[in-house]
Amino acid sequence: MIRYLKIVITGLLLVLICTSGCIIFAENSTELKPVSAEQINRMDAALYPLTYLITKDMEHACSLVGKTARELDGVPTDDPAVELALMKLRRDIPFSFEAGLFDKNDTLIASTEDRGKTMEIGVGKATHHYTEEELKAAGPACIVSGYSTLFHGDKGFTFTTAVYDAQGNYNGTLRVGIDTWSLFSGINQFLRNEYGYTLWVTQNDGVVIYDQDTTEIGRNLITDELYQTSSLQDTVQTICEDQSGNASYLFYDVTWVDLSQINVVWDTVYPGYGMEWRIVLTDNVPAKTETETTTTPTTEELKSFVEKAYVYAQTHTKEEALHAFNDKNGEFINGELYIFAYSMEGDVLSIPYQPGLIGVNRWIREDPNGIKIQQRMIARAQQGGGYVNYMTANPEHQYAQEFKLSYVMPVDDTWFIGAGIYVQENPLSQNHYVTWTKRQDLTYQVRNMQYLAKTEGIPAVVAMINDPSSDLQIEGLYPFSVTENGIHLADALNPELAGTNQLGMTNSLGMSIVREVISLAQAGGGWMYGLLEIPPANEEQYVLIYVEPIDAATYAGSLIILG
Amino acid sequence: MVISLVITVILILVASLGGLLFGASYILDQSLSDPDVLVHPSLSGNDIVVTIYEGRRLSELMQLSLEIEGYAPVVKDVPSGAKEIVYSSVAVQITGTRNVGVRGIFTDGSVKLLKVLVLKFT
Numbered sequence: 001m002i003r004y005l006k007i008v009i010t011g012l013l014l015v016l017i018c019t020s021g022c023i024i025f026a027e028n029s030t031e032l033k034p035v036s037a038e039q040i041n042r043m044d045a046a047l048y049p050l051t052y053l054i055t056k057d058m059e060h061a062c063s064l065v066g067k068t069a070r071e072l073d074g075v076p077t078d079d080p081a082v083e084l085a086l087m088k089l090r091r092d093i094p095f096s097f098e099a100g101l102f103d104k105n106d107t108l109i110a111s112t113e114d115r116g117k118t119m120e121i122g123v124g125k126a127t128h129h130y131t132e133e134e135l136k137a138a139g140p141a142c143i144v145s146g147y148s149t150l151f152h153g154d155k156g157f158t159f160t161t162a163v164y165d166a167q168g169n170y171n172g173t174l175r176v177g178i179d180t181w182s183l184f185s186g187i188n189q190f191l192r193n194e195y196g197y198t199l200w201v202t203q204n205d206g207v208v209i210y211d212q213d214t215t216e217i218g219r220n221l222i223t224d225e226l227y228q229t230s231s232l233q234d235t236v237q238t239i240c241e242d243q244s245g246n247a248s249y250l251f252y253d254v255t256w257v258d259l260s261q262i263n264v265v266w267d268t269v270y271p272g273y274g275m276e277w278r279i280v281l282t283d284n285v286p287a288k289t290e291t292e293t294t295t296t297p298t299t300e301e302l303k304s305f306v307e308k309a310y311v312y313a314q315t316h317t318k319e320e321a322l323h324a325f326n327d328k329n330g331e332f333i334n335g336e337l338y339i340f341a342y343s344m345e346g347d348v349l350s351i352p353y354q355p356g357l358i359g360v361n362r363w364i365r366e367d368p369n370g371i372k373i374q375q376r377m378i379a380r381a382q383q384g385g386g387y388v389n390y391m392t393a394n395p396e397h398q399y400a401q402e403f404k405l406s407y408v409m410p411v412d413d414t415w416f417i418g419a420g421i422y423v424q425e426n427p428l429s430q431n432h433y434v435t436w437t438k439r440q441d442l443t444y445q446v447r448n449m450q451y452l453a454k455t456e457g458i459p460a461v462v463a464m465i466n467d468p469s470s471d472l473q474i475e476g477l478y479p480f481s482v483t484e485n486g487i488h489l490a491d492a493l494n495p496e497l498a499g500t501n502q503l504g505m506t507n508s509l510g511m512s513i514v515r516e517v518i519s520l521a522q523a524g525g526g527w528m529y530g531l532l533e534i535p536p537a538n539e540e541q542y543v544l545i546y547v548e549p550i551d552a553a554t555y556a557g558s559l560i561i562l563g
Numbered sequence: 564m565v566i567s568l569v570i571t572v573i574l575i576l577v578a579s580l581g582g583l584l585f586g587a588s589y590i591l592d593q594s595l596s597d598p599d600v601l602v603h604p605s606l607s608g609n610d611i612v613v614t615i616y617e618g619r620r621l622s623e624l625m626q627l628s629l630e631i632e633g634y635a636p637v638v639k640d641v642p643s644g645a646k647e648i649v650y651s652s653v654a655v656q657i658t659g660t661r662n663v664g665v666r667g668i669f670t671d672g673s674v675k676l677l678k679v680l681v682l683k684f685t
Contacts, residue, residue, distance in 0.1 A: 382681070512608045
């Protein structure tokens with residue numbers, strides 16, 4: 001008996017040894033393949049113009065900050081010129097969040113926005129402290145902070161420069177928060193569509209400040225568990241140490257299961273004093289498959305699918321419902337349809353094909369055009385439910401970014417459910433994209449209306465919207481202004497709407513664009529898609545809208561027609 | 564003596580008010596956790612659409628009363644087999660956030676609260 005036992009144990013040990021050997025062999029079996037000089041040259045040719053462009057953008061933004069600081073030297077905080085200078089600065093840097101003036105103790109004394117308690121004048125504190133010596137050492141350049149959480153929870157970095165009093169003594173700082181997503185996502189879209197490459201950007205300390213996958217932003221490439229593969233660590237080390245170069249490493253593909261070889265070239269941008277960014281161009285963009293999916297459900301089928309889940313959620317406990325929604329083999333999976341669930345704060349409650357995301361907060365998740373996906377869904381759910389649009393990766397098409405139509409419903413005031421379908425006929429699903437310069441133009445135009453409303457009054461802005469030849473106009477953009485009660489003050493696309501209440505105007509999906517615009521403006525502003533009748537044919541087309549408040553009761557927006 | 568009397572009266576009033584509020588919310592929770600008919604209101608432009616799903620007293624449902632905070636209730640008949648009742652133009656000029664309730668009026672004359680939701684009109 002003991003002899004048989006020994007044989008069995010020995011056999012088991014042998015199997016274990018062999019198996020572990022196989023595993024080790026399998027791990028090491030994926031060897032890096034050499035990359036041709038031609039491929040490196042092609043990648044470099046796509047990268048270098050972009051690093052030049054980003055450098056110029058940063059230099060220009062920093063020079064605007066410096067110029068504004070000199071205008072504010074010796075100006076009392078209560079002088080109206082301060083507010084105007086800050087508004088103008090924010091307008092002229094379209095990828096900025098807000099601009100603020102701080103005293104020597106880092107306390108906020110003037111700002112372009114007061115969205116919440118953290119931005120209260122006299123109370124809010126700067127997120128980074130710099131000594132007078134550091135500010136002097138920067139000279140005419142701005143100090144660029146590391147990537148961090150800024151005021152009102154936005155994430156990005158700040159430009160900082162010193163401000164002096166009338167006698168030339170150091171008197172505080174001027175700071176501008178920069179939206180790194182806004183800065184890089186348009187460039188990334190350009191790269192993807194024109195060259196088939198993609199971009200990530202890291203500080204030279206390893207902190208990722210941009211990646212098309214938002215879950216990677218803010219992580220440290222050197223210390224984060226996600227990146228602890230030997231080939232990647234070697235590459236990260238090289239990227240952090242060398243200002244430019246090329247390398248290859250193994251990393252997860254879009255499935256986050258299999259490893260694949262990724263080839264990169266990188267270059268350095270110096271955005272200001274104290275910071276180096278490595279702009280890394282990769283070739284891991286899978287070609288979009290042409291294979292068509294099974295028949296796409298109709299919008300009515302989509303709605304019915306969500307309503308079925310709604311009834312289930314109302315007739316079961318929350319735990320039972322979420323368990324059912326997360327079951328990949330359950331009744332709430334039907335072809336491409338599945339039920340997702342989120343809290344009203346953006347926490348993932350159900351997502352059957354990405355269980356690793358459960359519990360993750362996706363409040364600030366943005367699509368390539370800046371639409372804050374979860375925030376738009378929540379806004380729609382709080383209207384009792386309905387359709388919402390955004391772009392996201394389609395697993396059926398090699399995770400290419402495609403236009404999605406989702407239907408959401410609130411289960412109660414604390415959580416909501418939804419499901420979505422990809423809209424193949426939408427131009428954004430067919431390699432059409434909005435260039436970052438156009439998006440910057442939209443932001444500039446809306447912020448210009450804010451500035452002009454302050455300097456010349458809202459009636460003057462209304463007149464400029466109505467005048468196709470006014471200085472406000474930018475080709476291809478359609479500015480508008482609406483009140484908190486839904487009255488169209490002016491509309492460049494549909495001038496006849498001026499003076500009418502459009503709260504009740506709905507599109508074929510039952511969406512009230514004006515109610516959504518007001519809701520978005522009241523939340524501080526931002527981006528959204530809309531489906532609108534476009535004159536003269538009055539056929540519905542998708543548009544990209546940017547909106548911001550002019551004051552507490554009036555909002556300014558502008559749109560571009562997609563396609 | 565007078566002070567302690569005043570304090571006692573205040574305590575009694577606070578306790579009564581607390582009990583009343585607790586009782587009200589308890590009744591609300593009881594009625595909504597297992598409604599006689601499952602309904603859901605949603606905003607579409609200036610209309611509110613109340614969708615009727617299922618419920619043990621669905622066949623007895625005669626009317627639905629839509630109640631928007633700050634506005635008079637609007638009662639509409641529920642035709643047999645109706646899947647949704649559209650309250651046209653009830654949200655004209657309504658903005659901001661308001662409580663919205665839906666009550667069911669049944670064939671036996673009973674009135675039951677079926678749904679309460681906070682709707683964000685803008």
